[in-house]
Amino acid sequence: MLMAITADTAVEILRAAGEPTRLRVLALLAREELSVLELCRILGQSQPRVSRHLKLLAEAGLVERFPDGAWVFYRLAGSGAGRQLVDAALALIDPLDPELKRDAEQLAAVDAERAADAQAYFARNAAAWGEIRKLYVAEDQVEAAILAAALGRMGGDEKIGRFVDLGAGTGRMLTLLGPRADRALGLDLSHQMLNIARAQVGEAGVEAELRHGDIFATRLPDAFADLVSVHQVLHYLSDPAAAVAEAARLVAPGGLLLIVDFAPHRLEQLREAHQHRRLGFSGEEIARWITAAGLTLETDATLPAASADGLSVRIWGARRAALSQRNAA
Ligand SMILES: C[S@@+](CC[C@H](N)C(=O)[O-])C[C@H]1O[C@@H](n2cnc3c(N)ncnc32)[C@H](O)[C@@H]1O
Known part of the structure; x- marks a missing residue:
């Protein structure tokens, strides 16, 4: 109005x-x-x-x-x-206005350059990723909190149903949550990461499919999964809001979107050394994207840094209303 x-x-x-x-x-x-x-x-x-x-x-x-x-x-x-x-x-x-069209092309070029730099970084560091991930966070605590957020309402031995991990990297989320899923799928843009993920998921005895795919355009159908995770991916991206919208699109009624990323921090060196574009995300920002995507925030947990030079990790769980809830509303 x-x-x-x-x-x-x-x-x-x-x-x-x-x-x-x-x-x-x-x-x-x-x-x-x-x-x-x-x-x-x-x-x-x-x-x-x-x-x-x-x-x-x-x-x-x-x-x-x-x-x-x-x-x-x-x-x-x-x-x-x-x-x-x-x-x-x-x-x-007019979308074909020459100046605005040129700007849009320049923007696409800047985004593509940043994505290429990030992909070159992941290609170089795929083998060491497991160790790099541990540098700034207390991994055990984060993983326990992820399990609680993902399975909290299920408890017991209930299955997750379909699970999709976006930006799967070397497959850690698939190894953690895949055993609870009927079907697990990981998407990543880096072939090097995917190769390592296939080996690691296989070694862990987890059945999961790994596909080359882009978080901005997954080509998966609406409401494809009961659990969608985006673990330590958003801070690399040119358009994290669009990635959250695409991830949310995949969440089935009653299903959960799990976003794990850093709380705002000041480690500027991570931009240069590790290709971070954003130094963490505020709760307000992620909540806005989640709400815009039609999901409801269910979990918002902050895990303090494990050391003075570590980073706080934040876990957001957002649910899409079940069909019965929507009909009743
Ligand atoms: C920091 S790693 C995290 C990997 C994994 N989620 C983990 O926590 O171990 C970020 C991953 O996102 C992937 N990635 C970056 N941009 C992507 C995009 N547009 N679509 C899909 N994956 C992307 C990278 O290739 C990389 O494997």
Whole structure:
């Protein structure tokens, strides 16, 4: 529903959006959240200039700013009159407009470059991944909490049904949860990771299928799985919100989405050394994506870092309403 605003407010919003670079910024942020540096690269403009435009857009309530370690990211405002006006304006613009099309291509190139760097990192480190994973987290505690979140309501020997692990890496989640599933499937973009996962899952005597696949476009049907997990994957991705939406799409009625990632932290070196794009996620951010995907947050557990240079891990469990609940509502 359109909310009424004063004419003065409308002028202020339209002024903020009514400038070529700022409109380009809005069109880009409508695609995904971006850091200032990424915006500078795509727009081909200096940081002071881009920052000035972003400040104006933020003051008019059209974009939101969120710091991530030493970086600052921007996204479109979640709601409000400004957001409605931006959505309406962008919907009117020809998608083939040459400048916006060029920006979208530049954005795709920046995303592809980042994905290629991350994949090269995983290809180099596939064999050592089991050890790298342990560097910053108390793995036993995290895994116990994952089991509790995934099986809490089931208890006993009940089966999970269909289980899909997105960004399966070397197959740790499949080894942990696969034995409880009727069918377990792991998807990953890295062939090197998949090769190791096949060997490790086999060694553990777990029956699981491993497929090459992209978390942004899994090509699996809606409501495919009773449990979907995304374990330590989101912080590498160009568009974590889109990955959560795709993961949630796969969750069957009554099923669970399990997201495990770092709480916000300040280990900047992880960007350079380990290809992290985001330094953790706030509860508010993940909750927003979960709710937008039509799921209800069921578990939100934080496991404190095991050492001074370790990281806190957060586990979110979100459920899709069972059909009976939906019919009753
Ligand atoms: C940090 S590893 C985590 C692996 C595993 N979930 C674990 O916790 O051990 C991240 C994994 O995500 C995979 N990945 C990154 N981008 C992906 C994408 N777009 N689609 C599928 N997998 C992706 C990487 O290849 C890598 O194996």
